[in-house]
Amino acid sequence: MAFYEKLMTMDRRVVYITMALAVAIPLFVPFQVPIHTTSEVKSVYDFIESLKPGDRLLIAIDYDPNAMAELHPMALTICRQCFAKGIKLFFVTLSQNGPGMAEQLVSRLSKEFNKKNGVDYIYLGYKPYPGLVILSMGQNFRISFPMDYYGTPVDSMPIMQGIRNYDDMKAVIAFEAGWVADSWIGDANGRYKLPVALGLTGVMTADYYPYIQSKQIIGLMGGLKGAAEYETLAKAKDRIASRGMKVQTITHIVVILFIIVGNIGFFMSRRKKL
């Protein structure tokens, strides 16, 4: 068998093992890679920095555990920034396995910043059918969420006094692992003009760049890279995403090498046939 034929028929398990080593080895080797920030992430950071203490933000935790690796670091960093600035946060989740994610985030950060439920933040919980829930919140939060996640009537909470709908929010920061992002853009921004910023999984990111050009979103954070950029801007102590970027760099080099090797094999075999 010729060399190029070996390249074309390489056992897929060789690729898997190489990738596993490319991930595992850098985890034990201390080194850093530079993280450059992009305008789409900086615009989200600048927007939050422009808010004043007491301003209100809607935080949508619309992801499942399978997107936790990418979205949890950016959600943690942004919520820390908000709590540190004294911004009041309204948490909601429209993903079916999201309640656990949001609960973990809320309980961890409220302890860390000594924030009170119903005063400094409220966790509204989960309701199915995201599009309809987003539209209903544009009329009144109480339509979908008469009670918070823990079963307390929202009207009994100080944070909800004088709050009716999106007019009382500065923006929604939506962390998305699925099509709910479309509803935030179409329904919340399109119909109710609520400014939207997105934190997205890497797979989704490319599809949402056009909405920056059309100014339908403030900005976006794409995958682990977006999270690492935000950590850099916010000078975060717990740099979970930034630590992952050194591994991303090595694995991307490996993937590029595999693509080059595969292409060499393809073009050599095609030339041989001609």
Place this chain on the structure above:
Amino acid sequence: MGTGEILWNGLALFLTLSIFSILYKDNPFYKIAEHLVVGVSAGYFAIILYYNSFIPKVWVPVVHESKFLYILPTILGVLMWTRFSRKWSWVSRYPIAAYMGIGMGVAIPVTMQAYILVPLYATMQPIGFTSMALFNNLLVAAGVLCALVYFFFSKEHTGAFGGVAKVGIWTLMVGFGAGFGLTVMGRVSLLIERFTFMRDYLQKLFGF
């Protein structure tokens, strides 16, 4: 690390490795982990729906607040279950029709405005060569037009028209390439998280 943490995280480590084992070949460990994920997800979702939808949207309004209008959508929901009977499955068409009607009514105006008209306006911006922003607008407009030409199949893709279509396919490829790169990053992120979890667990367990 307490005994509970050792056991639960140990189970998580075992299940992670069981899922990874499919990369070698299909095996019983993978099957167990796969079925566990599906079962736990379905059970978890059922409970979440019960406490976040049925209780606040059906039980509390009807039983505690005497809002009997809520019974109507509840009946529509229950009628969905007639799908399980061959004789009565036609009844489920009514809730499905209501659901489709509401969905279309909500989606159509939003779709036109948010996903067609506004992005279309964003594509038709001033163009030129005097600044980077104007040149970027030119690139966007040219890329969109060329990509549209590629999908115009009523004329043969030859000559100048073929050239424009070729620019269109290159534009699409740039988009697909960006999507592929970001997908690789997303998948690797998941792998990093699992490897980091395994490293941290083993480091705590064996103290190295």
